Amino acid sequence: MRSLSDTLQRLQRYRTSPVMDAGPARLTRLEIANANPGNLFGWYYAPESGDRSGLLALVVVLHGCTQTAAGYDAGSGWSKLADEFGFAVLFPEQSRQNNPNLCFNWFSDNDIERGRGEVRSIREMIDTMVSDHGIDPTRVFITGLSAGGAMANAMLAAYPEVFSGGAIIAGLPYGVASTVPDAFDRMRGHGLPSHQRLQERLRSASPHVGPWPTISVWHGTADKTVDELNARAIIEQWKVMHEVADRPARSDAIDGHEHYTWTNRAGADAIELHRIGGMGHGTPIDTSSGYGVQAPYMLDVGVSSTEHIARSWGLTPSFERRVQPDARPTASNETGSDDRKEVTNYVQDVIENALRSAGLMR
Structure with missing residues (x-):
């Protein structure tokens, strides 16, 4: 366990990190009529109804520490991609009342257990989107960065029946910390549980028996905030659910960076890992793609994780493009x-x- 002074220093660094400029407002406040035990805010973007053909897919996006929903959207380009390909995006947002650094509380049992706290609030937001905004409940996905990535993993663990797939960027395994000092230890790669314990924690998170959401893990090889050991631990945690082999079924390169894929018994892609060479802590973006802008924790490394994640979920090929981006x-x-x-x-x-x-x- 790290010392108290070390923990305080790390908390101070979060508090002094700049909050990203959101730019022009693209998101609409979500009115949460149902339970909100986690006291979160909600924002969303949905295409104009006149261009819809049937129900919309939904991507839930969770920002990182010191970020806001609008700021993360501006940096990642999710709402712009959603507008062009015809799906909806939901942005739960943390409050300073819950966490002064705007981190989702992924290290609090009260906030990550099914039916409680922040995960319950996000679940209720999804229900609101389904009922009020024409969402297809069979095509709901989730992604997040850092604390948001860890909370995305918590949502996938607590409510696997809700999601078709999840993408965890610089995140952590489910249920590995219960205090702030523990959280910083795990972020540094210290004290991570055994593979067996990681899998037991995931199994006990819900009564679900399958099918399980696909898992995409993204991590920079030079990340000094969340050690890359966490990416490997996430994969180990989910391997047992998908019944995949220890070694990936194939490896290749995407935009010049390592990419590994594990397939299930049916031969379908179940888990993937993107190792972004030389990248620090943040979401990989490619400003030349037309999606996202460089900002704190939004790193222009020539790889648009937003585009690749949406494509892997079948969102971009499955819908007619509404606007031709200038970059194409x-x-x-x-x-x-x-x-x-x-x-x-x-x-x-x-x-x-x-x-x-x-x-x-x-």
């Missing part, structure tokens, strides 16, 4: 050979990812 080339009589190649590669990527989403291609 369009075919015309004046398009040069290099641009035509880029268009062809993009279309091929969309087709291949749609086939993977349908389980027809590995």
Whole structure:
């Protein structure tokens, strides 16, 4: 366990970290009519109803410490992507009353156990979105950064029946800390439970028997805030649920960074790991993609995690694009050979990812 002075110093660093500028407001306040035991705020973005065809998929996005819902949206580009491809986004937001550093309380048993605290509040927000905003309850996903990533993992553990998939960015395993000093220890990679204990904690989080949400883990190899050992522990925690082999079924590179995939007995992708070489603590973005802006903990490393996560969930190939982003080339009589190649590669990527989403291609 770290000393009290060490813990206080780390808390002070969070308190002095700048809160990200949200930029133009794109989100609407969510009126929470049901239970809100975690005393959280809620914000959302949904496309205009005139362009809808059927129910919308929903992505729940959890910000990190010192961040706000609007700030994280501006940095990650989630609402812009949602607008262009026709799905909805929900942003639960922490209050300073709950946590002075705006961290979700992933280390508090009262806030991560099914039916209690912050996880219950987020669950109620999802119900509100389903009932009031035309959400397909079979296509709900969740992602988050750091404390938000740890809380996203807590939601996946406590309510696995709600989600089709989750993406944990620089997060931590479920149920590994019960106090603030413990939390800082685990963030540094100290005192992580055994693989067996990690899996037991996950099994006991809910009465669910399957199917289980897919798990995507993102972590920078130079992260000095949340040690990369946590990424490996998250994967070990979920392996038993998906009944995957110890070794990944395949490895490749995405945008020049390591990518590993574990498949289940049916051969479908169940767990994946993105190791972003040289990246510190934050969400990987690519400002040239047109999604997101660089800011504290929003790191322009040439990889748009927002785009890749949405594509892996079948959100971008499955919906007609509403607006052509400036960053994408369009075919015309004046398009040069290099641009035509880029268009062809993009279309091929969309087709291949749609086939993977349908389980027809590995």
